[in-house]
Amino acid sequence: MSELLAVEGIAKSFKLKGHWYHKKEFSALAPLSFSVESNKTLAIVGETGSGKSTLAKILVGAESPSSGKIFLNGQQLHKQQLKQRCQHIRMIFQDSGTTLNPSLTVLQLLDEPLKLNTNLNESQRRQLIRQTLQKVGLLGDHMNFYPHMFSGGQKQRISLARAIILQPQVIILDEALAALDPSLRSQMINLLLDLQQQMGLAYILISHNLGIVRHFSDQVMVMCQGEVVERGDTLEVMQNPTHKVTKKLMMSQNFQLKHHKHKCM
Secondary structure, eight states, X not given: OOEEEEEEEEEEEEEEEOSTTOEEEEEEEEEEEEEEETTOEEEEEESTTSSHHHHHHHHHTSSOOSEEEEEETTEEOOTTOHHHHHHHEEEEOSOHHXXXXXXXXXXXXHHXXXXXXXXXXXXXXXXXXXXXXXXXXXXXXXXXXXXGXXXXXXXXXXXXXXXXXXXXXXXXXXXXXXXXXXXXXXXHHHHHHHHHHHHTOEEEEEXXXXXXXXXXOSEEEEEETTEEEEEXXXXXXXXXXXXXXXXXXXXXXXXXXXXXXXXXX
C-alpha cells in the first residue's frame, strides 16, 4: 500500500526570552520523518514533554513547523491550505466535554463543519448528520440534544461523529480513550476499528497506555525529548524493546504482550 500521510524532517523550536538582547531557543521537536498508510494505525508514545502533542498540533495546522514538509496523498500541504487540512486531517481529544460547546445542540455542532466545508443544502446536511450519528452508535434523534445530556462515552462518540462527518483520511486520537472506563474503552476501540475498515482511515494514536497501543496499533513510535528513539511494528517493539526509554515505559506499566491488533472482547 502507498503512503497516505508522509512527514519529512518536521522540526519545531520555540524562542524564549533571555537576558538583554540574547534569545534562547527551545527545541520541542528534532527533525523527524515517518509515514502512515490507509487502514493502519501508528501509535506515538513517550513520557510527558516528549513532543507528542506538539507534533499533533503541527499535523492539524494548529502550530507551524520550524522546518520540514507534510504530504497527503503525495501532495505537499502548505500553511495556506489550512481548510484542506482541516477536512482531511481531524483530531479527537481526551476530554470531549471541553471541546463540545454546551450552548449548542448536537445538530448545531455537526452542522458547523458542513456549512464551512461543503455545498450541501440544509436537508442534505441533516440527513448526513443523522447517518453519521447512527454510524457511531447513537440515535439520529440525538441531534436535538445538548452535550450535558450525554454520558462521557456518548460525548466521545459525538466527538468522533464530528471528526468523521467530513470524510477525512487521517484522524489523530490525542489520548482520546484515556478517560473512558475499561468497558467503554473496549467498545470505542471496536467502533474505531470498524470505521477504519469501512472508511479506509489512517489513525495516529497518542497514548500513555501501552495496553491500548497493543490492541489498537500496527506500528509504534517512541519519543523522548522531541526525538524518535525507537520505532517499528508494535509486536516487534514490545516483545524486543531496544531503547531504555521503551523499556522504562513498559516496566512502569508492568506490561505483558499477549495479543496484537484486534477487537476487544
